[in-house]
Amino acid sequence: MTKTAARPPAEAIAVRPVQAPPPAGGRKRRRLADQARAYGFLLGGLICFALFSWYPAIRAVVIAFQKYTPGSSPEWVGTANFTRVWHDPEFTAAWRNTLTFTALALLIGFAIPFLLALVLNELRHAKAFFRVVVYLPVMIPPVVSALLWKWFYDPGAGLANEALRFLHLPTSNWSNGADTALVSLVIVATWANMGGTVLIYLAALQSIPGELYEAAELDGAGLLQRIRHVTIPQTRFVILMLMLLQIIATMQVFTEPFVITGGGPENSTVTVLYLIYKYAFLYNDFGGACALSVMLLVLLGAFSALYLRLTRSGEEDA
Amino acid sequence: MSTRTLVSPTALARPRGRAVYWTVFGAVVVLFALAFLFPVYWMVSGAMKSPDEVAQTPPTLVPEQWHLSGYKDAWELMELPRHLWNTVVQAAGAWVFQLVFCTAAAYALSKLKPAFGKVILGGILATLMVPAQALVVPKYLTVADLPLIHTSLLNDPLAIWLPAVANAFNLYLLKRFFDQLPRDVLEAAEIDGAGKLRTLWSIVLPMSRPVLGVVSIFALVAVWQDFLWPLMVFSDTGKQPISVALVQLSQNIQLTVLIAAMVIASIPMVALFLVFQRHIIAGISAGSTKG
Numbered sequence: 053m054t055k056t057a058a059r060p061p062a063e064a065i066a067v068r069p070v071q072a073p074p075p076a077g078g079r080k081r082r083r084l085a086d087q088a089r090a091y092g093f094l095l096g097g098l099i100c101f102a103l104f105s106w107y108p109a110i111r112a113v114v115i116a117f118q119k120y121t122p123g124s125s126p127e128w129v130g131t132a133n134f135t136r137v138w139h140d141p142e143f144t145a146a147w148r149n150t151l152t153f154t155a156l157a158l159l160i161g162f163a164i165p166f167l168l169a170l171v172l173n174e175l176r177h178a179k180a181f182f183r184v185v186v187y188l189p190v191m192i193p194p195v196v197s198a199l200l201w202k203w204f205y206d207p208g209a210g211l212a213n214e215a216l217r218f219l220h221l222p223t224s225n226w227s228n229g230a231d232t233a234l235v236s237l238v239i240v241a242t243w244a245n246m247g248g249t250v251l252i253y254l255a256a257l258q259s260i261p262g263e264l265y266e267a268a269e270l271d272g273a274g275l276l277q278r279i280r281h282v283t284i285p286q287t288r289f290v291i292l293m294l295m296l297l298q299i300i301a302t303m304q305v306f307t308e309p310f311v312i313t314g315g316g317p318e319n320s321t322v323t324v325l326y327l328i329y330k331y332a333f334l335y336n337d338f339g340g341a342c343a344l345s346v347m348l349l350v351l352l353g354a355f356s357a358l359y360l361r362l363t364r365s366g367e368e369d370a
Numbered sequence: 371m372s373t374r375t376l377v378s379p380t381a382l383a384r385p386r387g388r389a390v391y392w393t394v395f396g397a398v399v400v401l402f403a404l405a406f407l408f409p410v411y412w413m414v415s416g417a418m419k420s421p422d423e424v425a426q427t428p429p430t431l432v433p434e435q436w437h438l439s440g441y442k443d444a445w446e447l448m449e450l451p452r453h454l455w456n457t458v459v460q461a462a463g464a465w466v467f468q469l470v471f472c473t474a475a476a477y478a479l480s481k482l483k484p485a486f487g488k489v490i491l492g493g494i495l496a497t498l499m500v501p502a503q504a505l506v507v508p509k510y511l512t513v514a515d516l517p518l519i520h521t522s523l524l525n526d527p528l529a530i531w532l533p534a535v536a537n538a539f540n541l542y543l544l545k546r547f548f549d550q551l552p553r554d555v556l557e558a559a560e561i562d563g564a565g566k567l568r569t570l571w572s573i574v575l576p577m578s579r580p581v582l583g584v585v586s587i588f589a590l591v592a593v594w595q596d597f598l599w600p601l602m603v604f605s606d607t608g609k610q611p612i613s614v615a616l617v618q619l620s621q622n623i624q625l626t627v628l629i630a631a632m633v634i635a636s637i638p639m640v641a642l643f644l645v646f647q648r649h650i651i652a653g654i655s656a657g658s659t660k661g
Contacts, residue, residue, distance in 0.1 A: 087484060089566055093474040093475065093477055094474070096474060097476075097536075101497065104512065104533040107512060109497075174375055174377050175391075175395055175398065185402050186406060187654075188643070191642070192639070194597060195635075196636050200409060203625070251655050265378070303501075325598075348504040349501065353499050353501070360495075360498060
């Protein structure tokens with residue numbers, strides 16, 4: 053900035069006439085050179101997007117209609133992959149588990165961080181400490197948190213049952229019981245991921261103008277009424293955004309079921325992504341894997357599109 | 371600096387309010403310690419128990435005897451140096467590739483006005499709508515047999531590095547930042563005879579330190595924490611990053627040794643977080659206030 057300001061204006065004017073008369077066709081050549089340069093900068097990124105984003109997206113749809121095993125030439129099979137996958141008993145289980153996981157994650161993994169942020173925002177001391185501590189599990193590699201909780205859930209020496217015994221509560225099978233495994237995984241995912249959510253809520257809560265609370269209090273609103281009529285409406289946008297993000301993220305859950313339960317017991321934790329992995333790497337059935345991917349893609353693509361639309365309109369409002 | 375929140379300062383100043391406040395404060399401290407710090411302590415100390423002690427019920431809160439052999443065995447038996455090194459190479463490469471190609475592309479899209487620039491940007495943003503994991507299988511097939519050149523990147527760190535570049539979020543972040551840079555500064559550099567590359571290197575990048583920092587942290591954390599993709603592309607045990615190796619080796623290894631390996635695997639990211647916590651937390655918090 054200082055450089056342009058320091059430059060005497062006369063010099064800038066003096067330079068212009070020299071550049072002004074372009075040789076015939078020069079401007080066009082110049083623009084071509086500019087274009088070449090621009091594309092030179094773009095090239096690396098463009099190739100990577102083409103190879104690892106655009107092409108796989110198209111290819112998923114194509115392979116979904118093919119019998120495909122790497123090494124042999126693909127064969128068109130119409131909708132056979134979809135019907136075969138559809139009739140797989142694991143298909144129903146996988147979708148039911150994934151949807152239940154997402155619903156539970158919304159219930160547990162959504163209420164808890166919100167309440168936590170609400171309480172943390174009222175505390176006047178050690179704020180930095182709380183923020184660091186709540187985010188600590190997020191920085192622990194997901195595989196490590198999964199293995200850690202697998203150990204906690206251990207029916208013998210596991211800490212989870214030990215805690216229940218300490219509180220004189222009946223012990224549970226946790227991740228080893230068909231009816232409790234999925235909830236156990238939701239607990240792991242919530243523990244591991246809620247740090248980010250809490251921090252975002254905290255930021256949103258801090259942006260609520262204090263006068264609103266004052267006015268509500270003058271009108272005689274109690275604590276719960278203030279939460280209901282001020283806090284929640286004021287953070288509604290963030291709540292909605294995080295809810296959409298959570299749906300998108302939890303429907304792609306893989307690490308926890310793969311590491312902790314291996315899909316069991318009795319298929320109770322096979323998720324859609326796990327099933328995709330199985331089709332590709334256990335059954336070597338890439339057509340089936342892609343058919344499943346396309347289904348997941350269509351469903352989650354809709355949520356993502358909604359999310360992007362809302363963030364954009366939100367940004368314009370701001 | 372205290373702004374008015376849900377509970378009014380006057381209510382807090384009353385004796386009853388103060389009692390409630392300190393009760394809640396204490397409860398939150400205990401809860402946080404139990405929920406977030408205790409598991410970490412349990413992991414670090416569990417690795418130092420003897421194999422018998424770690425399996426006993428009820429468990430001991432403090433190891434009867436502190437053994438360091440768990441960590442030593444993990445380091446040697448599980449070949450942790452090799453897997454850590456693999457992870458470092460993968461993360462560092464992904465970081466460099468992303469910084470080079472994403473900044474170059476973002477700079478082009480923001481300042482060089484390429485033909486069809488809007489279409490390309492649209493195509494890049496459209497990938498934000500595609501859930502990453504749902505594309506993992508066709509992406510694997512592409513990596514296993516690259517179109518046109520027909521080479522396989524399986525078991526090659528390039529299989530991590532190149533797809534990492536196709537990160538629409540980071541690219542868009544950079545582009546938006548470059549958009550805000552004042553035009554006249556760049557033009558001044560050009561009048562002084564700087565080429566486009568020179569302008570990028572000596573003007574744009576130094577001004578973009580904050581956004582480059584954010585992108586760097588995102589890039590490093592993403593690779594370090596990823597599991598499914600490296601699980602797919604590295605079948606060669608010797609080339610696996612620590613996350614995959616941990617799961618593969620977890621079956622046939624003593625619990626104390628496994629726990630020690632888990633601790634070791636967590637150290638780099640937790641250390642990164644503790645060093646850059648201010649920036650990381652500010653970055654996460656800033657993302658939302660815009661909305």
